Amino acid sequence: MKHILEIEALQARVTEADKAILHGVSLTLGAGELHAIMGPNGAGKSTLGYTLAGREGYEVTGGSVKFLGEDLLTQEPDERARAGVFLAFQYPVELPGVNVATFLRTALNAHRTAHGEAELDALAFVKLCRAAMAELHMPESFLTRNVNAGFSGGEKKRFEILQMALLQPRLAILDETDSGLDIDALRIVAAGVNALRTPSNAFLVITHYQRLLEYLKPTHVHIMAAGKIVRSGGPELAIQLEAEGYDSLLGNAA
Amino acid sequence: MLVLPTPATEAWKFTHLKRAIETLPDAGGQESTLREIEQALPIFAIPQVVFHHGQPVPELGTPLPAGVELRPLGAKLTGSGQPELDSLDTLAVAHGWELHIHRTPSTPVVLIHMAGTAPTSLQLTVAAKVSATVVEAHHALPHQVGWQHHATSVQLGEGATLKHSVLHLLPDAMGLIVTRRQRQTLAAGATYEGTLGMAGGGLIRSEIHTHLSTGCTYHLTSLSTARAAQHHDVTLQTHHAGEGNAVVIRQRNLQLDESHCVFQGKFWVAAEAQKTNAYMHNHTLLLSDTARASVKPELEIYADDVKCSHGAASGGLNPQHLFYLQARGLNETQARALLVQGYADEFLAAFPSATRSIWAARVQEWLSGGSKAPPPLTDFSTEWLANTKANPEQREVLREYGDTLERPHYER
Numbered sequence: 001m002k003h004i005l006e007i008e009a010l011q012a013r014v015t016e017a018d019k020a021i022l023h024g025v026s027l028t029l030g031a032g033e034l035h036a037i038m039g040p041n042g043a044g045k046s047t048l049g050y051t052l053a054g055r056e057g058y059e060v061t062g063g064s065v066k067f068l069g070e071d072l073l074t075q076e077p078d079e080r081a082r083a084g085v086f087l088a089f090q091y092p093v094e095l096p097g098v099n100v101a102t103f104l105r106t107a108l109n110a111h112r113t114a115h116g117e118a119e120l121d122a123l124a125f126v127k128l129c130r131a132a133m134a135e136l137h138m139p140e141s142f143l144t145r146n147v148n149a150g151f152s153g154g155e156k157k158r159f160e161i162l163q164m165a166l167l168q169p170r171l172a173i174l175d176e177t178d179s180g181l182d183i184d185a186l187r188i189v190a191a192g193v194n195a196l197r198t199p200s201n202a203f204l205v206i207t208h209y210q211r212l213l214e215y216l217k218p219t220h221v222h223i224m225a226a227g228k229i230v231r232s233g234g235p236e237l238a239i240q241l242e243a244e245g246y247d248s249l250l251g252n253a254a
Numbered sequence: 255m256l257v258l259p260t261p262a263t264e265a266w267k268f269t270h271l272k273r274a275i276e277t278l279p280d281a282g283g284q285e286s287t288l289r290e291i292e293q294a295l296p297i298f299a300i301p302q303v304v305f306h307h308g309q310p311v312p313e314l315g316t317p318l319p320a321g322v323e324l325r326p327l328g329a330k331l332t333g334s335g336q337p338e339l340d341s342l343d344t345l346a347v348a349h350g351w352e353l354h355i356h357r358t359p360s361t362p363v364v365l366i367h368m369a370g371t372a373p374t375s376l377q378l379t380v381a382a383k384v385s386a387t388v389v390e391a392h393h394a395l396p397h398q399v400g401w402q403h404h405a406t407s408v409q410l411g412e413g414a415t416l417k418h419s420v421l422h423l424l425p426d427a428m429g430l431i432v433t434r435r436q437r438q439t440l441a442a443g444a445t446y447e448g449t450l451g452m453a454g455g456g457l458i459r460s461e462i463h464t465h466l467s468t469g470c471t472y473h474l475t476s477l478s479t480a481r482a483a484q485h486h487d488v489t490l491q492t493h494h495a496g497e498g499n500a501v502v503i504r505q506r507n508l509q510l511d512e513s514h515c516v517f518q519g520k521f522w523v524a525a526e527a528q529k530t531n532a533y534m535h536n537h538t539l540l541l542s543d544t545a546r547a548s549v550k551p552e553l554e555i556y557a558d559d560v561k562c563s564h565g566a567a568s569g570g571l572n573p574q575h576l577f578y579l580q581a582r583g584l585n586e587t588q589a590r591a592l593l594v595q596g597y598a599d600e601f602l603a604a605f606p607s608a609t610r611s612i613w614a615a616r617v618q619e620w621l622s623g624g625s626k627a628p629p630p631l632t633d634f635s636t637e638w639l640a641n642t643k644a645n646p647e648q649r650e651v652l653r654e655y656g657d658t659l660e661r662p663h664y665e666r
Contacts, residue, residue: 053581054580055577056573056577076580076585077577077580077581078580078581078583078585078586078589081580081582081583082583087581089578089581093575093578095575095578095579095593096596096597097595097596097597097598097599097600098592098593098595098596098599099596102592103579103582103592106584106588106592107582107583107584110583110584110585111583114583163582167583
């Protein structure tokens with residue numbers, strides 16, 4: 001099976017804090033797989049997500065990352081996005097005055113242009129958007145709002161999933177998409193993610209809780225601590241973790 | 255001889271008008287002619303008056319709606335009751351004009367000021383309980399250079415409402431200097447909803463001196479886009495004379511290159527002006543390391559039961575916002591354009607709908623390095639027709655105007 005993502009001994013530091021966070025992460029995601037990454041606060045989970053997305057201030061100091069066989073780390077964040085990497089943000093930012101419809105259409109057309117497809121006109125876009133929004137139980141009035149401005153926590157996360165649904169990434173990184181969601185919103189978001197799973201894409205789901213994984217049914221579960229993956233296994237590892245906690249599970253590693 | 259203001263005067267602390275005028279390139283007989291203006295201007299389908307050198311040009315106007323009259327005012331503005339601020343108040347004006355609105359008109363009125371060099375004087379009078387919308391657009395032909403001063407007086411009667419939009423839509427010509435001093439008096443319960451936009455030119459200074467009696471509402475939303483060495487100055491003085499006035503002033507600057515934007519705002523609150531609620535805010539987006547913003551708020555308060563505040567912020571685009579957009583596949587240029595447009599759009603929402611798309615286009619043009627071609631002289635009427643959904647009667651009136659090519663006559 002072709003690999004979507006191959007991370008080899010990745011080391012990274014956060015320049016602002018002048019601190020090394022990732023100390024050699026290795027991970028391979030095959031097509032059709034959903035990997036969950038769990039771990040205590042400060043383990044480096046979000047840093048891994050940002051480093052893969054190419055955020056400024058997250059400096060790679062060692063190792064390599066290949067996405068669909070190409071070196072990912074030399075690409076700019078927007079090139080990575082157009083190549084098919086999607087990061088669902090833990091804290092989506094508010095963009096004052098930036099209309100949701102304009103934002104989505106610009107993003108979608110940036111992807112289409114990069115893949116040699118014709119840009120969508122307003123009508124075709126709205127049609128596509130409406131269908132995706134209905135799946136996520138989002139009212140159409142969303143399109144007239146400004147990006148994340150005044151959105152509730154649940155609306156922000158649903159909006160991230162909507163973007164993912166429209167952009168159809170090959171690799172989706174979900175950074176604590178379940179945080180701040182009530183049960184109903186969690187179910188809708190999970191259904192949205194499951195609807196996007198295909199045999200040709202892969203998901204990297206960063207989470208603290210087993211609950212999201214009950215809906216998503218990961219193929220692999222990894223536990224990260226102190227900038228490394230310390231345990232890997234199947235879905236049973238998440239259940240064990242929920243029952244026993246990090247302390248007992250990581251007793252040897254800590 | 256005219257003594258021009260310099261930064262030695264506190265009110266001109268950041269704007270050296272004297273130097274700007276003294277270093278103006280020679281106009282060399284490049285004053286725009288009526289014929290050129292006629293060729294450049296579309297015939298608008300809504301009531302409009304075109305001024306050149308401060309004088310209305312009947313050939314370019316369209317009839318005014320019932321309740322609105324344009325009449326001669328004489329050389330000096332009357333009824334302002336305010337002292338001279340400086341030598342600009344002493345400029346000789348050939349003929350002043352008054353737009354007198356004594357009944358609520360069925361349509362907005364557009365005043366087009368084609369830049370020249372003769373000082374102008376115009377009074378807008380809105381009678382008690384009358385509501386009106388007036389757009390004043392300052393345009394210039396691309397070869398026009400020189401300085402023009404506009405003295406404007408706004409008189410609002412008791413309970414009157416004026417939606418007033420002043421738009422400087424000038425070409426990027428460094429030799430264009432426009433100063434505008436607007437003095438306004440609001441009688442009890444009057445409302446002034448102002449929008450001010452500044453784009454282009456070499457130096458634009460827009461002053462608004464406001465006198466509020468009691469229970470007035472004064473809102474001003476102002477947006478400037480400046481690039482190259484352009485200098486845009488908004489100077490506001492608000493005199494709260496009586497009780498219970500509500501004031502919200504918001505100014506936003508978008509700056510590139512070595513541009514310089516100035517915001518000076520003063521609230522003067524008399525001892526009688528209890529329950530005053532006044533706020534002013536300046537927000538500057540600096541998109542280059544060499545752009546400059548000078549901001550000076552002043553509060554002088556003699557009453558003891560008031561709420562007066564001010565705020566200011568300046569900086570570049572937020573890197574987190576940029577990253578969010580880049581993570582969705584937008585390149586840096588696209589991401590910047592979207593954020594800047596959003597920053598402007600938040601303010602443009604307050605502008606008359608007919609002018610929003612003009613500004614949106616102007617902002618994008620400004621961001622992409624300014625226009626080589628002269629900006630189009632805008633026909634507001636198409637947009638206006640498109641946006642006048644609520645009032646079918648008004649649409650009809652506008653249509654009729656579109657069909658009427660009869661020229662108005664202005665009495666001298």
